[in-house]
Amino acid sequence: MDGNINYCDNCGYEFPEFEGDKLPFEYKVYEKGEQLSEKPNFCPTCGASLKDAENLRFCEFCGSKIV
Numbered sequence: 001m002d003g004n005i006n007y008c009d010n011c012g013y014e015f016p017e018f019e020g021d022k023l024p025f026e027y028k029v030y031e032k033g034e035q036l037s038e039k040p041n042f043c044p045t046c047g048a049s050l051k052d053a054e055n056l057r058f059c060e061f062c063g064s065k066i067v
Contacts, residue, residue: 011046011062 006015041050045064050056056066 008046008048008062013046013048013061 007013008015042048043050043059043062043064044067046059046062048059048061050059050066058065
C-alpha cells in the first residue's frame with residue numbers, strides 16, 4: 001500500500017486526496033438551544049459524511065444502520 005493513501009480503520013474505506021491545510025468537513029455546528037434534526041448528517045460508526053441523511057437507512061460506505 002502507498003503511504004500517502006489513508007484508509008478507515010473500521011470499514012477500510014479509502015479517503016480521497018485533498019489539498020489545503022484543513023480537512024473538508026461538512027458537519028454542522030449547532031448552537032445551544034437550537035433544534036436538532038432527527039438524523040445526523042454523518043455515520044456514527046465510520047464518520048462518513050452523508051449527503052441525504054433524511055432518506056438513508058444504512059451508511060453507503062460501511063453499511064451500518066443509521067439511527
